[in-house]
Amino acid sequence: MPNQSEPKLMAGNANKTLAKAIARRMTMLRGMPTNLVDARVERFNDGEIFVEVFENVRGEDMFILQPTSNPANDNLMELLIMADALRRSSAARITAVIPYFGYARQDRRTKARTPISAKLVANMLVGSGIERVLTMDLHAAQIQGFFDIPVDNLYASPVFALDIMDQFKGKLDQLMVVSPDVGGVARARELAKRINSPLSIVDKRREKPGEVAEMTVIGDVKGKTCLIVDDMCDTAGTLCKAAQVLMDNGAKEVHSYITHGVMSGPAVERVTNSVMKSLVITDTIQPTKAILAAKNIRVVPTAPIFTQAILNIWNGTSVSSLFDADTLTPIYDGLYAAE
Incomplete structure (x- = not known):
């Protein structure tokens, strides 16, 4: 009825x-x-x-x-x-x-x-x-x-998969999906399956909340275009450091796909000055003027x-x-x- x-x-x-x-x-x-x-x-x-x-x-x-x-x-x-x-x-x-x-x-x-x-x-x-x-x-x-x-x-992973297949058309075989921590592996694996890409992990060890003491890349990212996948980006400290670690381990480029762009404090400035080629977020949180003006941040609609x-x-x-x-x-x- x-x-x-x-x-x-x-x-x-x-x-x-x-x-x-x-x-x-x-x-x-x-x-x-x-x-x-x-x-x-x-x-x-x-x-x-x-x-x-x-x-x-x-x-x-x-x-x-x-x-x-x-x-x-x-x-x-x-x-x-x-x-x-x-x-x-x-x-x-x-x-x-x-x-x-x-x-x-x-x-x-x-x-x-x-x-x-x-x-x-x-x-x-x-x-x-x-x-x-x-x-x-x-x-x-x-x-x-x-x-x-x-x-x-x-x-967000099926929406991100559509975006990735559009943005990296013809280069899908060069992609590597990366989880920025062990806890996010399931989320990263879901996206990796959708785009038929291998999976890598950045293992991080925290001394206290908001600080990352050490990062280790699990997997071979040399020559790969890495896509970091996570559910939220707050101050972007961990994200930017993970991108740098991936580049130090031989990655060709680093892009990030994050569902919720919390983007607190210095986040936009950190992302703008980082080695990341692009950060893709959704509009689940109202993007600020600084986010919309950032040259390497892009917002996909939900x-x-x-x-x-x-x-x-x-x-x-x-x-x-x-x-x-x-x-x-x-x-x-x-x-x-x-x-």
Whole structure:
């Protein structure tokens, strides 16, 4: 039986550009206008967040578009308060579309007397009335188990694979996918399979968070065009050092494919001055002017895959079908031509 409610999109202030892109694409795919719900998400003088929805949402299938990126706490509170406003306005279902899930790095206790903040955030989201979560490249896949509601975790690797096949056409046999640490091997292997490339690892040893004491390359990268693959880039210190180590070990070129461009502090300057030929990130986090102006940083859109995932959730069809390149190629048609 077809869904009688309409999919309605509501956006916080974290990434309005992506939200508007999703609304435009949904308008194109459905052949009828899809606008962001008319609402205000504002702050009182003391910083308290206030939300007011100006449209009737009773019985509607609501999708809140809000990454919990910097400032993480403000954006998270916006998401929670928007969800509460919709729940109290009798929305039929509330899905949180969180392109970048903040606090995901705190997914376990690494030392005594430390929190598992990712679980706390999951509890808060569920308590606010959210009934489903749609996100991309969680830092740790087991975070899905922190929720007692459905979680759809999209992957950037099939989108990156399309980009790589377009950018390195005729040179695919020269590529080497590199994981910047042992923990990211599964993610790197997934991309390597998609482009039929060998896999290498940079083993890093940390003295303390944010500092890398030593790096060793596992695998022969001599004469290869290396593609470093990871889920996020924060200060870019580890990434730039890994690129230098690969070049020192005989790599021909180094490019990086990172899902979430957190890009804190000196990150953009470090990448610009590094040996990396290019850093490719997605727009799950709103790119800053510095990122957009950087000569060796490129942003690939996620609106096509998120729009299709939202429509699939609304229609009750498969979201996992979006993991396949054959499904994504027509979705990204015009950006990456079909092979």
